[in-house]
Amino acid sequence: MYAVIEIKGKQYRVEEGDRFIIPRYKAEDGAEVKPDRVLLVGGKKLKIGTPDVKGAAVKLVVVGQQRGPKIRGFKYRPKSGWKRSWGHRDEQTVVKVEKIKA
Numbered sequence: 001m002y003a004v005i006e007i008k009g010k011q012y013r014v015e016e017g018d019r020f021i022i023p024r025y026k027a028e029d030g031a032e033v034k035p036d037r038v039l040l041v042g043g044k045k046l047k048i049g050t051p052d053v054k055g056a057a058v059k060l061v062v063v064g065q066q067r068g069p070k071i072r073g074f075k076y077r078p079k080s081g082w083k084r085s086w087g088h089r090d091e092q093t094v095v096k097v098e099k100i101k102a
Contacts (some may be wrong), residue, residue: 001043002020003058003100005035014097019063024091033060033095059098073079 076083
């Protein structure tokens with residue numbers, strides 16, 4: 001069984017036992033996270049939501065927090081000697097799918 005869920009404006013296709021990364025979610029390790037919406041539940045029978053599937057639930061548990069890869073940026077203006085560089089790393093949360101209820 002699988003489901004398509006939405007968390008913080010991003011959609012994910014998940015199955016039971018999957019681990020995946022979502023944008024930072026302020027929660028302790030082992031805490032339960034509830035997705036914003038369950039858009040689709042598939043398996044033997046496909047249920048498509050309009051926009052949500054009624055009665056469907058996905059139980060997610062926080063596994064840990066991490067930081068994403070470093071993103072480097074650089075700007076310069078030719079002939080003037082002006083340049084600027086910066087870096088950024090997103091905060092991320094790793095979650096595990098415990099159960100999908102249709």
